[in-house]
Amino acid sequence: MTTTLDNPPATAQRTSEEDVVRAAKRKDRVTRWGWRIAGYVFFLGIWELASGRVMDERLLPGPSTVFETFGKLWASGEVPGAFGTTLARIAVGFTIAFFVGIGIGVLMQNRFLNGFFRDAVTIGVTTPGLIWALITAIIFGNRYAGPILAIVLTTFALISVNVSEGIKSLPKDLIDMAKSFDVGVIRRNRHIVLPHLAPFIFTGVRFGFSIAWKVTVLTEVFAASKGIGFEMRTATQLFRLDEFLTWILAFYVLALFLDKVVLETIERRFFAWRKELKS
Known part of the structure; x- marks a missing residue:
């Protein structure tokens, strides 16, 4: 006795479709x-x-010359030292700006505090980073606090605006439903508020981090004794254009690495639950 299968098994068909999609991707x-x-x-x-x-x-050293100069600067320890100094300033300044921005964004939900902070946030968003770099350079000179304050003044407003807009668009029906089922504040914030605010926070972080890079280097160019901006200023003063272009190229590479690899990896892992919901 023989049996025939008119249709292929569902598992085999699903596997073949997944292979096609995977190959297309x-x-x-x-x-x-x-x-x-x-x-x-x-x-x-x-x-x-x-x-x-x-x-x-x-006047225009080629890429081969720049790569050769980069190897020499790396071997001498100048590149790791300069990047370490600049990254430390960005880490401290942007961490402060992150918490200040989130705090102000939350407080701005109150209409009185919104009027108190609104103009300050508007000034922070619209003022070019060059202005803050010049002001802090004049006030603090080459002291450590100058670049830190410039980063905070330039980036906190971006985070505040995104957090404020995210809170305004919170799904009120979900909040009311959670309250009606006696869901605690901690669980409510963890499962409703934070997942809703996460895209707004990450958007502010991405934009703020890119601006923090620029402001830090600008501040170091005007007034610093260490860092990437200081090395750029020294190279131009000595008319070493190969070193100047080397620092610029190294700056671009590290900025792209931190944005496209580090931040995108963190964001992708944080939002992994979206893929689980889709599947």
Whole structure:
């Protein structure tokens, strides 16, 4: 006695569909990375061709010269030391700005405190970081507090605005339902408030962190005895353009690494529950 199967098993069909989707994602990832790498190769190639041909090599050192200079600066310990100093300033300043921004964003839900903080937050959002860098450089000189205060004044408002908008858009029906079922404040904040505010907080962190980088380096350029900005200023004063471009390129690489690798990894892991809900 023989039996025939008119339809393939559901598990096999589902597996084949998953393989197709996985292969399509892999192909899309390879394509995107291919174009990204091609962009780097194109612009670095134009830069290398322009050095010594369109412009004098002393005025525009090529990428090969910059990479060679980077190796020398790294071997001498200048690069790790400068980046360590700048990163320490950003870590301290942005941590303070983060908690200050969240606190002000929460307090702004009160209409009286909203009027108290509103103009300060507006000034913080609209004032260019260059202004704060100059003010702190004049007041504090090359003391450690200057870049820290410049970071706080420039970035806290971005976090405050995002937190304030996130609290305004809280799902009131879910809050009321949780209260009606006698859900405690801690559980209510953990399961409703924090997951709702997380995208707003991460948006403020991403924008604030990118601005903190710029302000820190600007402050170090004007008044500092250590750090990336100080090394840039020294290189320009000595007319060492290869070192100046090396510091700029190293700054870009580290900023991209921290934003695209570190912050995106933290954000992806924090929001892993979204994928679980979709599946």
